[in-house]
Amino acid sequence: MSDEGLIDSLRAAHGAAAAAQAAEVFAVRELYRRHRATSAEPGPGGVRAGEFAAAEAAVALYVDEGTAGALIDIGLVLEEALPRTRAAFAAGRIDLAKVRVIVDSTRALTKEVVGALEPRLLEAAARTNPARLRQAARRWAHRLDPAGAQRRRERRQDDRDVRIRAVQDSMAVFDGLLPAPGAQTVAMRLREMSLQVCAADPRTMPQRRADALVALADGSGRLRCHCGRGERCPKTGAPAQPPRGPLIQIGIAAESLLDMREAPAFLAGYGPIDAALARLLAEHAQFQVVPEHSNTDGGVTEEAARRRVGREIRAVDGMCRFPGCTIPAAEAELTRSGSGLAVLCSRHHRLKSLADKRKQRWRVWRADRDRMQWTAPNGDVHTTGREGARYLFPHTDIALPAARTVDGQDFSSISGPPRVAAGSAEPSPFTADRPTGEDLLYPLDGHIPLHRQLSRIAPEDDIPDDVTTDQA
Structure with missing residues (x-):
């Protein structure tokens, strides 16, 4: 079997596993529905409808009841509110991890917003992994329902x-x-x-x-x-540093900072946060203005970039430019890419360096000012953009789903093909996209x-x- 054939076989096996996951979710959901139909006994001490379905499934599968309950919940949401996601899951086109992202990201949204968001999330899910999909979903939900995003965030903080x-x-x-x-x-x-x-x-x-x-x-x-x-x-005798607040970086559009619009802000290493929270944090922040168009490419030496435009490039890139890597730009390195500069974490900087020397089968080139293209050894091409720019300059976010109106605002003119970079890695153990x-x-x-x-x-x-x- 060729390398390309092996990759195709891997994808087919993953699709079959996803279809099997769907069958499991639908089966445990059906078990719950049957429990509800037969165990309702209202009144004190009565058996609440369906309350032991998760216990029965957990015993059968040798999992905890919390896991079984989560599967039931996902199955119910798919049946009630996400028919397209249910069909894609059953066909093995998306797996359980991505389904969970879609279910979580559409919860508590209006029916109209869900109708606009679900097709775009399914398109994005075909090219990315759960962590990056969750970031895109949060960003789009923040844009389409900014007031709801703030309410959900305030309610969620009670769970800390x-x-x-x-x-x-x-x-x-x-x-x-x-x-x-x-x-x-x-x-x-x-x-x-x-x-x-x-x-x-x-x-x-x-x-x-x-x-x-x-x-x-x-x-x-x-x-x-x-x-x-x-x-x-060399670290012996290093003086102890006085206590201070470690740096966190937030990118926000000027209009959102001035409370003129509600586009989400970008918290490096995490993803989108609502504009109200960003404005609250800005009360104690130091500011750097990042212009939309500036000379950050071409004719700039590495040393000059570090002095003059290093922070600006990091702000616009937002995170490592490798497909799906979510290492914050503040923790990454500036590297030459074609005629410009880009941000890569230490691991992917080494990968690009080896690829440039033809010591790795990856191929990397800069398609234009905003896009880097990575060709994997099997021939797949992945394109990454400047994630930070989506938040600093919201009008450039052409991947936003189109909805007619939300809270009186017209979103019908915001449309375009989805642009979501493929793949992802967990940013850190403290911000990882995973269940407890x-x-x-x-x-x-x-x-x-x-x-x-x-x-x-x-x-x-x-x-x-x-x-x-x-x-x-």
Whole structure:
């Protein structure tokens, strides 16, 4: 079998698995409906309609009742409100993870908005993975129903929590649900602390983040290097930094900042947030004005870019320009791409460098000012755009679905072909697009790779090269 044939076989197998997932969802939903038809006993102490359907399914499938209940809920929503998504799921064109994104993203929206949003989400789902699909769905929902977005955000904040769950081998899982700005504040602070050690430190990036969290809690506030070189370590004697608020970056259109419109803002490392929250955070922010048209391409040296336009390029790109990577631009590197500059995380910067030297079968080129194209080894072409520009300049977001009117506003003129970059990676353990429990199809949450070379395979776990340290 050729490489291309192997990829086709992989896609066919994934489609078959998705169709099987659909059959499972529809079966457990039907079980629930039958329970409802036979177990309704109103009054105190009576059996509420369908309340034990999840228990029966959980016992049959050896899963927890929460998972079974979620499958029932998804099945009911598909039947009641999302007929197109139901058909695509049954045909194996989208899998359970993407269905969950669509269900979550359309909940509490008006019927008119859902009617405009669902077809575009299905088109986007064919070319992207769940995390990036969720970002696109949130952005479009914010634009089509800005008042509803603020209400949902305020209601959701009541669910914030931090939890500790014991697991085997004297370990515990520490996780929680936080408002996005607070979560990104924690994530960025842990990222900063993880880079306080030299490149010879033997810990992986996940291990560094974990140790940094403990250092925050015990009051030391600094991650000590474990390279074992003592005074020869280039990080030895680094002065302790005074406490401060770690940087989080938010891109917002000027009209939204001035309360003249309600286009969503972009929180780096997370995605869209409603304009009201962005304005609230802006009360304590430092500002940088980013013009829509400026000379950020062509004839600009790397050094000049760092001095003059580095921040601007990061603001407009928003995140790593590799297909689907969601590493924030603030954590990424500027790289030359054709006649211009772009932002890539350390892992995908190395991939592009190797591809440019013909040491990798990937091919990368700049289609125009805004688009980068990546050709995978199997021949598939993926196009990425400047994600930050969608929020800084909302009129350029041509992928917004068209709806007639929402809350008296006319959206009928906003249309165009969808442009959603393919694929995604989890931005960080604190902003990851995943349920609180294990995924039913891929129960790999918390898995520690047996082979050490796999510990840095995810972009957020990559350790940037430290040239100075390597030479020390």
